[in-house]
Amino acid sequence: MKKIFYIIFVLITGCLNYQGPFQDEKSSLLISEHRIFGIYVSDIIGLDESDNIELRILIAKKLKNKDLLASNKKINKKSFVLKGTAVSFKTSNKFIILWKFNKLGSQKSISYQSEISLSNKSSKLNLEEISQDISDKIYQYLNQPVKKKIILVRNIDIFHNHKNKTVVFIDTLVTKIKLKKINIELKTNKDNISVDKDTRVLDIKIEKFLLEDEEKINVEWIVSTIEGKELGSIKQTKNIKKGLIDKIWTQIAAKIIDMAILELNYLSWVD
Known part of the structure; x- marks a missing residue:
């Protein structure tokens, strides 16, 4: 047009x-949408309730520390959304979180994977390490040339x-x-x-x-x-x-x- x-x-x-x-x-500056509408950290399926809440808080905090507007509580119709599914392996002490990152309502998404090795099956997840890993990946994606x-x-x-x-x-x-x-x-x-x-x-x-x-x-x-x-x-x-x-x-x-x-x-x- x-x-x-x-x-x-x-x-x-x-x-x-x-x-x-x-x-x-x-004049109208062209600003990246994620800086206007923010990133919503959704529930991580497969985690127990306390780990789910704590990890979402940590991810939102680390994204905000990178100057990315993020929340584990508030969302609007144009927000970007981070969703996770946790998968544990019975045959090995390995734990994986499969991530999907996309704009709310969009079928197009970016996939990430966080892989955690546990000393034994009863070890507590290192939520700090997981949150750092995924926040770094999102930051790199949003700030790529x-x-x-x-x-x-x-x-x-x-x-x-x-x-x-x-x-x-x-x-x-x-x-x-x-x-x-x-x-x-x-x-x-x-x-x-x-x-x-x-x-x-x-x-x-x-x-x-x-x-x-x-x-x-x-x-x-x-x-x-x-x-x-x-x-x-x-x-x-x-x-x-x-x-x-x-x-x-x-x-x-x-x-x-x-x-x-x-x-x-x-x-x-x-x-």
């Missing part, structure tokens, strides 16, 4: 249009192909993407990259119009698929005192990018 962003003082229209000046405004969407800059026209200003803008955009740690990676035609159906194409056009004692800057970012389907655009505009564009272009470019970068990240992941 094609989306258009206009950055303005007030968000308007129902089709996600934002148009506006280059100034600080609140995120795949980045490749964005190929196809056309960039800044003030009718002003070379120096174009170089400054691209260099600033690359730096800002790295600093923001967002899930896109910028490439240009000179990088000789291999493209696939997930690659996105970016066109940028920046124009200026002379007013009485000001200059008006119009910016348009267009994100498309590699096949040419337009996914959406970001439009910005600002009136600037005459002569300032040449004097402080680096600062102006940085402000333009700051105000568009999160929407650029969002559009790049639209299917």
Whole structure:
């Protein structure tokens, strides 16, 4: 679905249009769902009641110590859920907990296994060791490197192909993407990259119009698929005192990018 962003003082229209000046405004950060809705540690089937309660408390505590919102008591309809089934082996002093981790209501889940060796069949389970093992595995899963969407800059026209200003803008955009740690990676035609159906194409056009004692800057970012389907655009505009564009272009470019970068990240992941 094609989306258009206009950055303005007030968000308007129902089709996600934002148009506006280059100034600080609140924008929608893309935050991992588990950080919003939390992780619910459910019952571990096969444990006696006291071990079940204690282990759930320990797991939730260790997840929270890793800055992951977790609870063994509270759940909402969008929580992630950790469930466990304990299995003991009569022929050996081995104890296994089979874990399932998924979003509530989803059929897709991640499976883990905690294996504990006991000195004898009457040994007490080391709940501290078990809770550390599963919390480490969940943390690693949720914090694994995120795949980045490749964005190929196809056309960039800044003030009718002003070379120096174009170089400054691209260099600033690359730096800002790295600093923001967002899930896109910028490439240009000179990088000789291999493209696939997930690659996105970016066109940028920046124009200026002379007013009485000001200059008006119009910016348009267009994100498309590699096949040419337009996914959406970001439009910005600002009136600037005459002569300032040449004097402080680096600062102006940085402000333009700051105000568009999160929407650029969002559009790049639209299917």
